[in-house]
Amino acid sequence: MLLSLLIVALLIFMTAFFVAAEFSIVKVRGARLDQLVLEGNRRASVAKKVIENLDDSLSASQFGITLAALGLGWIGADQIEGMIQPLVDRLNVSSSLATILSFLIAFLLIAFLHVVIGELVPKTLAVHEAERLTLLVARPLYFFTKLLYPFIHVLNGTARLTLRLFGVQTTAQETAHSEEELKIIMTESFRSGEINENELAYVQNIFSFDERIAKDAMVPRMNMVTIDEEDSIETIIATVQEHQYTRYPVTRDGDRDDVLGFINAKQLFTAQLVKSDAPFETFIHQLPLVTEFTPLQEAMVKMQNARTMMCLVIDEYGGTAGLLTIEDILEEIVGEIRDEFDRDEQAEITEVTPGHYRLSGLVLTQEIEERFGIEIEDDVDTIGGFVLSQKANARTGERFVLPGEHELIVREIDNHRVVFVDLILAHKDEIQPELD
Incomplete structure (x- = not known):
């Protein structure tokens, strides 16, 4: 037994x-x-x-x-x-x-x-x-x-x-994961606590990085701060004090379509301190060119090869579309980067109250879709462009309805440029914001 x-x-x-x-x-x-x-x-x-x-x-x-x-x-x-x-x-x-x-x-x-x-x-x-x-x-x-x-x-x-x-062909075992599979794995790892929210965001941004083009991250032409080749040193100092940038594109006769290159303010001021007699032209460095549709990865490699921190973005007609910097590219991966001179700069997306967000007019419609799930089917890139496409002479306080009954309220306009808008998500318990 x-x-x-x-x-x-x-x-x-x-x-x-x-x-x-x-x-x-x-x-x-x-x-x-x-x-x-x-x-x-x-x-x-x-x-x-x-x-x-x-x-x-x-x-x-x-x-x-x-x-x-x-x-x-x-x-x-x-x-x-x-x-x-x-x-x-x-x-x-x-x-x-x-x-x-x-x-x-x-x-x-x-x-x-x-x-x-x-x-x-x-x-x-x-x-x-x-x-x-x-x-x-x-x-x-x-x-x-x-x-x-x-x-x-x-x-x-x-x-x-x-x-x-039975017509079934056996293949070798697959060990690699597709991009979508990796996204699912990272999301599950976040839900189980293996990685934090920031790490998940970085990975998701890296996956979408190769889909981004210069137009998505550049500083638009109208927001560019430039220096003219004829500006005096006093004018240049005043510009640097106001904007606190290190590098500035140099234009001819104030024409942003005629960019000669860029100057490094530190280099220029150092020469002034030692009373150098070098002409202003010697401080102008060559500025690499990319098109609006150049992938960000390609633009970054071009800047690395040229050993510069910025490049000029041109449109299909050869005119200046904007300016792209290394910082703009990095922000596509790690999020907004702020330094000691950005204290007064308002974030592109700010939560005012639950369900109420203030958006910069430069926020991409693609980013709104990724963050809020609101798909804006319009031939525009930014939320400010969407407002102007709905009404060219939009005024502060005007309201627009987005898909899903979400509401968009114009908060600030500067010379036909939409600066800020309010996004009110369509929830029953949402409180409407007070307009100034």
């Missing part, structure tokens, strides 16, 4: 082992095993070999499960039935009924132990502790696969041949 119980227990343990191995090696992350291998974990090295030969490893696990199940059905049921038979005989029932009852009880008991102990428990444990169990089962599973490799090879070959008969 003791030997029979040991055999049954061994067969159930074998089932549990191979089930745990099957689920854990599928669930475990390959990148995590790579990290453990680099840290010198020997068990991880074996586990890596198991994962690299996943088809053979899964076939070995399934073969082990099948052998254990057959053993339980052949040996376990008979042994358990023999142990139960004397107990059933005490019920004073007919021999035929006693045989049937013994068989049913033995069958149900074996099935219960096989399903719960041999299948469900190891499966649940493998799903939640995939890494730990993979490291634990990898070595014995590796040797079991090697021991029965010829047989497993035949089984795998037969399975592939069967699939081909």
Whole structure:
């Protein structure tokens, strides 16, 4: 009786082992095993070999499960039935009924132990502790696969041949993830607390970075601060004091379509301090050119090659469309960058109250769609452009309805340029803002 119980227990343990191995090696992350291998974990090295030969490893696990199940059905049921038979005989029932009852009880008991102990428990444990169990089962599973490799090879070959008969072509296992899959992985990692909100935002911005063009990040032509080649040093000093930039485009006769290059204010003022007699033209540096539709990545490489921090953006007619700086490009990834001179600068998107946001007229409609889920179907790039497309002579206080019954209120206009607008999300508990 003791030997029979040991055999049954061994067969159930074998089932549990191979089930745990099957689920854990599928669930475990390959990148995590790579990290453990680099840290010198020997068990991880074996586990890596198991994962690299996943088809053979899964076939070995399934073969082990099948052998254990057959053993339980052949040996376990008979042994358990023999142990139960004397107990059933005490019920004073007919021999035929006693045989049937013994068989049913033995069958149900074996099935219960096989399903719960041999299948469900190891499966649940493998799903939640995939890494730990993979490291634990990898070595014995590796040797079991090697021991029965010829047989497993035949089984795998037969399975592939069967699939081909039904028109199913088997391909190599894919280990790489697509961009969308990586986004989903990062989002799930954020929800589980593995990464924080800033890290998630950085990754999402990097994925969308290659879709951005110079037009999306540039300083528009009308917002450019320039210096004319004929300006006096006093005028230049006053401009620098007012705007606190380091580099300024230099124009001819104040024409922003005729940009000669740019000057570095630090370099110019240093020369003034040492009373240099160098002409103003020597401080003008060449300004790289990109078009409105140049990808940001390409524009950044162009600035790096030219060793400059800015480039001029031109439109399809060859005129100046705006100015693009390295800081503008970095802000597309890490968000708005502020220094000690930006204290009075208002953020492009500011939450006034829950559901009430103040937006700069330069905020991209694409950014509004990504942040608020409001899709603005119009041939414009900015929210200020949307307002003007709806009404060219819009005035402060005018209201416009966005898709989804969201409301847009003009807050400030400067010479036909929309400076700020208010976005009121369509919620029942939303309080309408007071207009000045």
